[in-house]
Amino acid sequence: MYTGIVSGTERIHSITHGNGYDTIFITNQHGFMDDVFTGASVAVDGTCLTVTQILKDKNLVAFDVADQTKKLTTLGHLNPDQMVNIERSFKMGHENGGHNIYGHIEGTAQISALEHIGETLHLDIRIPSEKMKYFFLKGFIGLHGCSLTINHVDKQRNEISVDLIPETLRLTNFKNVKQGDLLNFEIDQTTRTLVDTIEGIYQNRLTEQ
Secondary structure, three states: OEOOOOOEEEEEEEEEEOOOEEEEEEEOOOOOOOOOOOOOEEEEOOEEEEEEEEEOOOOEEEEEEEHHHHHHOHHHHOOOOOEEEEEEOOOOOOOOOOOOEOOOOOEEEEEEEEEEEOOEEEEEEEOOHHHHHHOOOOOEEEEOOEEEEOOEEEOOOOEEEEEEOHHHHHHOHHHHOOOOOEEEEEEOHHHHHHHHHHHHHHHHHHHHO
16 A cells, blocks of 8 residues: 655656566666565555566665556656656654555546646546546545545536645656646545445435335
8 A cells, every 4th residue: 555645756767568468677766665675565656566676786676567558657658768657655653744645547538738827737637438437536546656635526517726835846757747737646545445336326216206
């Protein structure tokens, strides 16, 4: 499990192609992954990945990305030298300053518009229409691994809006985004459970009538 409080960014060093998967090699210049071990979980742009190799002599950590994950997320579009958000899995006893994130990406959402307001960044995000029922004003969304508060919902346009403070921009790759970019998104699981439960109860009552 993760908190959506990204530690910082690291660089894609290289990518190799296997049968049904890619292996991505990520730098560890900032020491976020100094104590990882083979089999550990790390969120890369919000996607929970398993450490498969540790190349200490090159200061690189490797992860395998299955073809299905590549199709579902932005990880299939990664290129060498691209910066990715990194978060280590949550440790018991530590502060959770975000919300519970599992790294199970729902799909990708597109930046439909952006506006720099002073040192902050306002983003309008287009969500797949069938997923809009899970998003509410002041609810949560995981975007590229960041826990963000929803500040506006437009169900007619299938859009939500979020605002990023300077510290978030400093620590993450959101500083480089542009209109049309795709972002990995994750639904808050508590919200999903509530919506699906209420929906199921309502449909059962209609069936009984």
